[in-house]
Amino acid sequence: MSDTKIKIDSLYKIFGNKPKEALEYVKQGVGKDELLEKHNHVLGLSDINIDIEDKSIQVIMGLSGSGKSTLIRHINRLIEPTAGNVLVDGSDVLQYDEATLRDFRRTRTAMVFQRFALMPHMTILKNVSLGLELQGKKDDEILNSAMKWIEKVGLNGYEDRYPQHLSGGMQQRVGLARALTNDTDILLMDEAFSALDPLIRKDMQDILLNLQAELHKTVVFITHDLDEALKIGDRIAILKDGIMDQEGLPVDILLSPKTEYVSNFVEDVNRSRVLKAKHIMEKANGSDLSKGMPVDENDFIESFIDRVVAEKPELIVVQDSDKKNIGSLTSKRLSEVLKK
Amino acid sequence: MSFFSEIPTMGRESLRDFKKGIDLNFKEFSRNYGDGIEGFFDPLLMFLVWLEKLLVNSPWPLVILVLAGLAWIGSRNWKLVAGTIVCFMLIGYFGMWKDTMSTIAIISVATLVCISIGIPLGILMSRSRKLEAGITPILDVMQTVPSFVYLIPIIMLLGIGKVPGLIAVCIYAVPPIVRLTNLGIREVDKECLEAVDSFGATSWQRLTRVQMPLALPTIFAGVNQTIMMALAMVVIASMIGVRGLGVPVLRAVSNQYLALGMLNGLAIVALAIIFDRVSQQYGKRLQKHREGRNL
Ligand SMILES: Nc1ncnc2c1ncn2[C@@H]1O[C@H](COP(=O)(O)OP(=O)(O)OP(=O)(O)O)[C@@H](O)[C@H]1O
Ligand SMILES: [Mg+2]
Numbered sequence A: 001m002s003d004t005k006i007k008i009d010s011l012y013k014i015f016g017n018k019p020k021e022a023l024e025y026v027k028q029g030v031g032k033d034e035l036l037e038k039h040n041h042v043l044g045l046s047d048i049n050i051d052i053e054d055k056s057i058q059v060i061m062g063l064s065g066s067g068k069s070t071l072i073r074h075i076n077r078l079i080e081p082t083a084g085n086v087l088v089d090g091s092d093v094l095q096y097d098e099a100t101l102r103d104f105r106r107t108r109t110a111m112v113f114q115r116f117a118l119m120p121h122m123t124i125l126k127n128v129s130l131g132l133e134l135q136g137k138k139d140d141e142i143l144n145s146a147m148k149w150i151e152k153v154g155l156n157g158y159e160d161r162y163p164q165h166l167s168g169g170m171q172q173r174v175g176l177a178r179a180l181t182n183d184t185d186i187l188l189m190d191e192a193f194s195a196l197d198p199l200i201r202k203d204m205q206d207i208l209l210n211l212q213a214e215l216h217k218t219v220v221f222i223t224h225d226l227d228e229a230l231k232i233g234d235r236i237a238i239l240k241d242g243i244m245d246q247e248g249l250p251v252d253i254l255l256s257p258k259t260e261y262v263s264n265f266v267e268d269v270n271r272s273r274v275l276k277a278k279h280i281m282e283k284a285n286g287s288d289l290s291k292g293m294p295v296d297e298n299d300f301i302e303s304f305i306d307r308v309v310a311e312k313p314e315l316i317v318v319q320d321s322d323k324k325n326i327g328s329l330t331s332k333r334l335s336e337v338l339k340k
Numbered sequence B: 001m002s003f004f005s006e007i008p009t010m011g012r013e014s015l016r017d018f019k020k021g022i023d024l025n026f027k028e029f030s031r032n033y034g035d036g037i038e039g040f041f042d043p044l045l046m047f048l049v050w051l052e053k054l055l056v057n058s059p060w061p062l063v064i065l066v067l068a069g070l071a072w073i074g075s076r077n078w079k080l081v082a083g084t085i086v087c088f089m090l091i092g093y094f095g096m097w098k099d100t101m102s103t104i105a106i107i108s109v110a111t112l113v114c115i116s117i118g119i120p121l122g123i124l125m126s127r128s129r130k131l132e133a134g135i136t137p138i139l140d141v142m143q144t145v146p147s148f149v150y151l152i153p154i155i156m157l158l159g160i161g162k163v164p165g166l167i168a169v170c171i172y173a174v175p176p177i178v179r180l181t182n183l184g185i186r187e188v189d190k191e192c193l194e195a196v197d198s199f200g201a202t203s204w205q206r207l208t209r210v211q212m213p214l215a216l217p218t219i220f221a222g223v224n225q226t227i228m229m230a231l232a233m234v235v236i237a238s239m240i241g242v243r244g245l246g247v248p249v250l251r252a253v254s255n256q257y258l259a260l261g262m263l264n265g266l267a268i269v270a271l272a273i274i275f276d277r278v279s280q281q282y283g284k285r286l287q288k289h290r291e292g293r294n295l
Helices: A019-027 A032-039 A068-075 A098-107 A124-134 A139-152 A168-181 A198-215 A226-232 A250-255 A260-267 A301-311 A331-339 B012-040 B042-057 B060-075 B078-093 B097-127 B129-144 B147-158 B162-186 B190-198 B203-232 B234-238 B246-255 B258-291
Strands: A004-015 A042-053 A057-061 A083-088 A109-112 A186-189 A218-223 A235-240 A243-248 A293-296 A316-319 A325-329
Touching: A004 A019, A004 A068, A004 A218, A019 A032, A019 A042, A032 A042, A042 A057, A042 A068, A042 A218, A042 A235, A042 A243, A057 A068, A057 A226, A068 A083, A068 A186, A068 A218, A109 A168, A109 B190, A124 A139, A124 A168, A124 B203, A139 A168, A168 A186, A168 A198, A198 A226, A218 A226, A226 A250, A235 A250, A235 A260, A243 A250, A243 A260, A250 A260, A293 A301, A301 A331, A325 A331, B012 B042, B012 B147, B042 B097, B042 B162, B060 B078, B060 B258, B078 B097, B078 B258, B097 B129, B097 B162, B097 B203, B097 B234, B097 B246, B097 B258, B129 B162, B147 B162, B147 B234, B162 B203, B162 B234, B190 B203, B203 B234, B203 B258, B234 B246, B246 B258
Parallel strands: A057 A218, A057 A235, A109 A186, A186 A218, A293 A316
Antiparallel strands: A004 A042, A004 A083, A235 A243, A316 A325
């Protein structure tokens, strides 16, 4: 396990006039509905604990109103918590004074928004330059970085257009370029792709994964779509009514959901399409793996299931990109996983 | 029984003393501070006099050329420019040139004063609920109190002349720009603000880079209204010594000169229409730029 980049520690957020008072009720176990009915406060988040690994993509998932946006906004302190701590690289974000917080937002975090939140009065170039301009960087430096990222997200030629002229997918690429131009180590994405059509959405997911393979940022990615979560996330946290129901590897969430809410979420998923060989393999432990049917660790089950049915191999050998054998799979295990 | 037929009053004696007390106190105040306050407005007076002289003394073709040029810059519309030229030629033809120039001078200065007070005030208002709640009723009062009522203390304080006239015009004309600046800033998309905050903007950067530009069309609608209201005040302002188109209108009223009143009235209307159309077109262009024209 590598280092923790962002540590969220017993975080509570209650919306209302007297959140501190309401906090006591919540700590005594009062739920979201009761808190609203009896005490007229909205429970945003209750006792959230997550350690977000450095250079990983942490997905936060949940239905509408479950507190996802509230949670991600605590990381750059767009929202102040009612109780709890947010630590980034071990330093407490909540202790920052105004200037330190501003500096932290400028250089450490960048955010991509669900409805893009581009500036309608600025050209694409100006939008992408925004972060660096606020920092007062030199003009040519700003222009260079902005053009680089505009190109990377495939929008060259559109620099002088205004956001209104672009389709949703293009606008969100501007949003992504705007965030990446700041060159921060943390990227916060609040349902960044939810407003897009399925095809464009898939495009954007691929763009993100390709960029991540190159940039290795710590990404906090919010979605209410399980397929997206499974595709993108290194780990997934599931929120319900402000409470974290489960947090773990995608495969664990899929194969052993802890609560009914989570199992409802995962029951309709086509597992052969979202699980990769590496998710369900048994790690190599010295036994002989030379005789099995080889598959790549990143192959989805779907892509080799037909071969398994046809060839009926005794063992399926999972290899990494260097063709090194890293694990194995029996057809029994395979059918178990798919049947569940 | 008499309780129901007659409303309780404070009594004639005490009412008279009450009013007298206020009057005396205010007179005392104006005797002590009137000159100082007048001195405070001196630079404004000098500017107004300079502008008026400039407009009146410059050769008329030059003035029309400049006005037509401004109309073009504002509206980019040939019809409006042609209309402007024709209107001013007619105004001159019917002998109202000087008065019209005086009116333009005071309207311009009043508008500048209103902008430089109104926009900052509107910005402050947009930043605090309390301030908004405090200022809004004052603006309501300024717009509804009959202007004659606040003319009285102004005259007592500053006498008759250009400065009190200017102040009266400004009191009447400033509310819309304050209101619309406040409204425009409050209406700015919350998500844009959140975005600019998330990139670490200072509150000044947030104001100048996002709030003001996005509020500009609304603020401009306020400027437009302010100009219109200032024009509507010219007749009343001329009662306390402001030169311009209001003076002949007043003369026409007291002497029953129908034609004189009509002509000068029409000149005011013509100015209003020109100012309104040009500034509206300009406002629209601001908005268009926002949507981008270069598709
Ligand atoms: N400023 C606020 N005042 C009061 N309640 C709020 C506020 N912001 C959020 N809430 C409440 O907190 C809860 C969580 O909201 P949040 O926006 O975090 O949900 P979400 O998971 O992001 O939902 P969505 O998928 O719709 O974006 C909701 O019940 C919402 O009504
Ligand atoms: Mg949300």
